[in-house]
Amino acid sequence: MGTTVQIRNLSDDVTQKLKAKAVAAGLSLSEYLRRELSALADQIALEDRWNAIAIPGFRMPREEVLDAIHAGRKWED
Numbered sequence: 801m802g803t804t805v806q807i808r809n810l811s812d813d814v815t816q817k818l819k820a821k822a823v824a825a826g827l828s829l830s831e832y833l834r835r836e837l838s839a840l841a842d843q844i845a846l847e848d849r850w851n852a853i854a855i856p857g858f859r860m861p862r863e864e865v866l867d868a869i870h871a872g873r874k875w876e877d
Contacts, residue, residue, distance in 0.1 A: 805837075 824830035850862055 818833065820828050822829045825832055827835070
C-alpha cells in the first residue's frame with residue numbers, strides 16, 4: 801500500500817482548478833493527483849541523473865543538448 805498525503809491550506813481557487821483538470825481527464829481528483837505526482841517524481845529522477853553526468857565547468861541547458869541531438873539525427877521512415 802502506498803503513502804497517504806494530506807495537503808493543508810490549499811486555496812479554493814487551486815482546488816477548483818485541479819478538480820476541473822481531473823474532470824477534463826475523466827479521472828477522480830485523487831487519481832489525477834496521483835498521476836501528476838508520479839510524473840513529477842519521474843521528472844525529478846531524470847533531472848538527478850542528468851546532473852550526475854554533468855561535466856564540471858560546462859553549462860549547456862538540457863533542452864539545447866536535446867535539440868542538438870535531434871538536429872543531428874537522420875530520421876528514416
